[in-house]
Amino acid sequence: MSPSAHVPRSMSARTVSPCSVTLRQTGETYVCAAGETLLQGMLKLGRRGIPVGCVNGGCGVCKVKVMRGRCLKVGAVSRQHVTAEEEARGVTLACRAAPQTDVEVEVIGKMQRGFVNLIVGSGPAAG
Amino acid sequence: MGVMRIGHASIKVMDMAVAVKHYENVIGMKVVHTDPNGNVYLKCWDEWDKYSLILSPSDRAGLNHVAYKVEHDADLDVLQQRIETYGSKTEMLPVATLPFVGRMLKFNLPSGHEMRLFQQKEVVGTDVGSTNPDPWPDGLKGAGAHWLDHCLLMCPLDPEKGINTVADNCKFMKEVLGFHLSEQAVVGPGGSIQIAAFLFCTTKPHDIAFVGAPTMGLHHVSFFLDSWADILKAGDVMAKNRVKIDVAPTRHGITRGETIYFFDPSGNRNETFAGLGYLAQPDRPVTTWTEDSIGRGIFYHHGEATESFTTVYT
Ligand code: FES
Ligand SMILES: [Fe+2]
Numbered sequence: 212m213s214p215s216a217h218v219p220r221s222m223s224a225r226t227v228s229p230c231s232v233t234l235r236q237t238g239e240t241y242v243c244a245a246g247e248t249l250l251q252g253m254l255k256l257g258r259r260g261i262p263v264g265c266v267n268g269g270c271g272v273c274k275v276k277v278m279r280g281r282c283l284k285v286g287a288v289s290r291q292h293v294t295a296e297e298e299a300r301g302v303t304l305a306c307r308a309a310p311q312t313d314v315e316v317e318v319i320g321k322m323q324r325g326f327v328n329l330i331v332g333s334g335p336a337a338g
Numbered sequence: 339m340g341v342m343r344i345g346h347a348s349i350k351v352m353d354m355a356v357a358v359k360h361y362e363n364v365i366g367m368k369v370v371h372t373d374p375n376g377n378v379y380l381k382c383w384d385e386w387d388k389y390s391l392i393l394s395p396s397d398r399a400g401l402n403h404v405a406y407k408v409e410h411d412a413d414l415d416v417l418q419q420r421i422e423t424y425g426s427k428t429e430m431l432p433v434a435t436l437p438f439v440g441r442m443l444k445f446n447l448p449s450g451h452e453m454r455l456f457q458q459k460e461v462v463g464t465d466v467g468s469t470n471p472d473p474w475p476d477g478l479k480g481a482g483a484h485w486l487d488h489c490l491l492m493c494p495l496d497p498e499k500g501i502n503t504v505a506d507n508c509k510f511m512k513e514v515l516g517f518h519l520s521e522q523a524v525v526g527p528g529g530s531i532q533i534a535a536f537l538f539c540t541t542k543p544h545d546i547a548f549v550g551a552p553t554m555g556l557h558h559v560s561f562f563l564d565s566w567a568d569i570l571k572a573g574d575v576m577a578k579n580r581v582k583i584d585v586a587p588t589r590h591g592i593t594r595g596e597t598i599y600f601f602d603p604s605g606n607r608n609e610t611f612a613g614l615g616y617l618a619q620p621d622r623p624v625t626t627w628t629e630d631s632i633g634r635g636i637f638y639h640h641g642e643a644t645e646s647f648t649t650v651y652t
Contacts, residue, residue, distance in 0.1 A: 264649075265582060265601040265605030265606075265650060266601065267582060267601050267605040268352065268604065268605055269352070269399030269601070269652045270605045272646075272649070287604070289397070289604075289605070289652075290397040291399070291652075
């Protein structure tokens with residue numbers, strides 16, 4: 212049984228309830244606890260789909276676009292990776308975005324397949 | 339004569355208050371100065387110059403510049419000549435461009451990274467002083483790092499287009515700045531492509547390192563600890579402080595160093611690095627890591643580089 216099943220959904224109007232997250236490309240879904248970022252929720256459940264890097268808004272690998280629903284920005288997002296125009300269109304970093312409603316997101320960030328990584332990376336090169 | 343050691347790194351942070359807390363409580367540095375633009379200057383206890391880290395407020399993460407210290411003031415003129423002759427532009431920044439620092443020679447490495455050389459920085463002494471000193475001071479916080487040890491820069495590399503700024507940087511550091519190559523990683527036919535280079539100007543295995551990447555960036559700044567026990571304690575400090583650890587305690591084949599990689603609150607990668615490794619000397623044969631063993635070179639026990647380690651940087 213999912214631990215989130217025990218969270219009373221009607222606790223308070225001010226408390227954000229757990230929100231379900233759907234990744235558009237893979238159809239993967241998971242639940243973020245109240246206040247958790249998209250990336251924290253995924254990591255906590257041992258799920259995959261969004262690339263994970265610094266988890267602190269600086270490296271840009273977790274870049275996503277929120278297609279449906281609403282997220283709260285919970286920290287600085289590097290302008291090197293998300294421009295103001297992109298942000299206005301719902302693009303953000305999954306490690307800095309806490310869902311406020313059920314959301315559907317498109318994963319934009321990709322692990323750059325750097326030359327070193329092609330040689331030493333443990334997995335097959337992803338498309 | 340020439341370059342002695344790393345002097346400081348200037349890095350961008352997106353939230354100054356949490357950045358300062360991280361470098362104080364996790365690394366164990368002390369704030370020594372804040373300038374009117376909000377830049378914060380920090381020092382490790384075993385360093386004698388005024389500071390080794392500048393945190394500058396920004397809307398992004400990454401490196402502003404890295405600075406190395408030369409022995410004599412006249413070295414700056416000699417090296418300026420040499421760099422210009424090599425074909426790179428230079429600029430001599432006047433005294434006090436940075437607080438407590440004399441004139442600085444500014445230029446870009448072939449990879450594009452800004453480097454500066456200086457000779458004067460206010461000397462304030464280590465936290466144990468120079469007269470009958472204790473081996474360590476009381477009141478150390480966090481990992482209690484001794485000093486800023488080295489940095490690793492991500493350098494544009496695209497063999498298909500004939501671009502290899504790892505090799506270009508390596509040549510520049512050797513021929514112009516008098517560094518020596520201690521270790522390298524090579525790939526391709528006959529090991530013809532140098533994808534990583536580790537260079538020294540002290541007697542440690544490295545004072546700077548270059549690794550190939552799609553774009554220019556900062557891979558990490560590294561702080562020195564004495565021993566494996568200190569590395570494990572640093573890991574505890576990180577766990578206590580909920581720091582995002584990238585690579586848990588392990589050993590590098592390259593340099594023999596013991597290590598933890600982790601991220602500061604803006605996503606800049608840090609390393610705590612222990613062990614002096616071996617005596618690095620100009621006549622020591624260069625260690626080469628071949629294509630089939632690069633994973634062991636990077637992380638000796640696991641034998642594979644993790645994906646985030648090779649692809650995530652600021
Ligand atoms: S993981 Fe680095 S920006 Fe989100
Ligand atoms: Fe390092």
